[in-house]
Amino acid sequence: MAFESLPGVKIKSADGKQTFIIADFFSVYEKGEEFPAVYEWSDVVSVTENRNGFVIVTNGKSYRILKNCIPDSRVLLMARAIIEGVIAANPKIEYNFGMRILPPKTLCVGCEIPTDAYVASGAYVEKEVNNSNVVLLNAGFDKVIWAVFPLATIAMFAVLSVFWGDALNNLIKFIPISLFAGGAAAMVVYLMCAFAAKTLYGRILRDDPALLEEITFVVCENGFMAAESGVYGFSEIIDWNESAYFIETNHVYIVFKNKKAVFWLPKRLFPKDKHKELSDFIAGRLQQR
């Protein structure tokens, strides 16, 4: 189990009718009941974290812990780390969560961080997140954007042929118009991608308060890790085998698992003369794209 040294968390519902304790057990004190309902985590069927809070479903009962009842973001992040730690040990628990920039701690395993690990800490900066999102979306839509251009060109040519007629005699007019229309369509798609990337930051921020927290980053021979400094105890890591490849942008290294970015490592947290070394270190363990 990961994050098992974190102290347990107690959360009271807004109406005071329920008190939840998230620790080695999941316990619920109902007002008026003498003893709490205590669940082993293996009795929990699913956990969902959404914008409003956590929904914990046990065998036969569902509990809603609203985020506005949680006194501060540190308590929320501790509760999340404990839950993700127990899910790492009980993978049968279904876990759903919203937009994140940090890797889910369900991927973590216990591990000693070697003394020669690359370690840095600092908060993410909006600019580098946006920039990287643009790069990511562009990379994702790369083939689509190139497909939009010929498809839009062909479509425009077909439209012109239908409405104007006599395509063979009008080739000189139709071709430049179609090419221009294809290019314009590709440009619109590209701009939409850029806009979507910029709005992503706001969505992540709404879903995940960790985005504003100080994050500890670790890269070592055993794996990599990015976790809130307030909850991380330097004894958990995500194995390199949990990831597929990485890309390097001007601002960050991004590691992917199943085509999803799981680890964003800002370059600015390391001295410039270390960037090449760090890049080579990661490339020695993962394919670079």
Next chain:
Amino acid sequence: MNSVVVSTTLEIDGREFLLADVSKGTGQVGIFKGNNAPGSDTDVFFVESEPIFSIGKQNNLDPAADKLVAQISGIEKCSDVVKSRFSVVGDNFFLYGQGLARSAVPVLELLSEGLYVVHESRMIPSDGAGNFFWNAYNVRHEVAGTADRNSVIGDANFSPCFLIPCEQAASYQPNKMTALQERIRKGKVSGGVAYHVSGMFSALLDGHHTATACLLNDKDFKCLVIEPLTGVIYGAEDGGGRKKIVALSCPYVKIPLDALPENTLERFLITRKYARPDTYGEIKSKMSRSVKTASKRAFPAAVYEKAAQLPDSAMVESTSGVNSLSEEQLNALLAGEVKYEDKYIISNNYYNSVITACNYLQTADFGRFLPFALDILKNEDLSAAHKYVAERLLNIMHPAVYGYFSSVAAEKAEQDGFVAEIAHKYVQRWNEHKERLRQEEETEMYARKKQLESMQSASESKGLATLEAAVRDIGKMPKK
């Protein structure tokens, strides 16, 4: 120290103990997760910044699996402040008769946050397999009785009586033994302090020499045992298929929820089993470069012989799992039955029933053990259990056992087979044992003779001195 210890004395199932709630604990003694890499699960018992020993499973997370134990370092490397706290606790409780609540505080303040049960128990100074505890864990190996869950004991109460040393064997000082043995003879024996780590095993924080002296003098070695209260007992399922916790548990006692002081349950639920000590980094670095000190002093041979005769983990688990065995039940077992009056005597497995009965009797009712064990060996129909029972008797130096084995050795001198083999081994051991006793008697007689001679010469010289003094006195007397 900022630790706050709130304690309550409770008595449940006839067991008196102290329930201590430690808050703001300094976490200088305890267990932390040393390595929880996939497929392995190793805990480290530490004191201050010293990793004392590791205890864990490898490639098997079954709670009924025994664990691997290895000593890493010793408590002798810790500060005198901490060591003196341990010895003060033992002395205050066992010598000066202070109550549990008052005596235990110096150690409780060193623990991390949580609930603890403190009680007095008789300990067995062995590794649960007949080896003397102090040097039994130098090499990492699987130790029987360390499993978190024991199918024989189930949810029954038991005391974690086997010991894992916190001092390295190199710190054994033979010159301490004479004084300690003298104190034991005078009945002024202190006890030890132990901390439950896993299954039937506790880490001995203080009292290594006392344990050795008690073993040598066939005296019970008692400890003040501290058990973290981390387990739970579930009741029957309710209508919705949900099981509710009905009690908090540690090996020594199961505490029903309604017996808990106010807010204790909430404290239990919010406290996590593993706390990370402030000295975590230091402990980890010491673990990677720990060098064990080799022992240059040998323990007395009698220590090993006596440790081999102590109850082992199988016996203790049988004693904990079986409440009583009537004469009729034993007779049914001897007749090859597993049931008596339509109820299973122990289990539906005959072999398991016989060995559990043997273990139970050997620990709890030795008077009935020997006839029962010998009856099994004499019954050819019960040959499945012969090897186990014969091995059980191998370390018991008793005329009745010798009588049986010597006749087997004489009858089956030419035969192969494990019982004959064990019989030959036993006869050899018996002769060695007798020889050792004879030598000890001679040594003792020689020592007594010497003592007598010295006393005589002392009284003679005293008599002479008295005579001289009388003569001097006579000389000083005024002449008539």
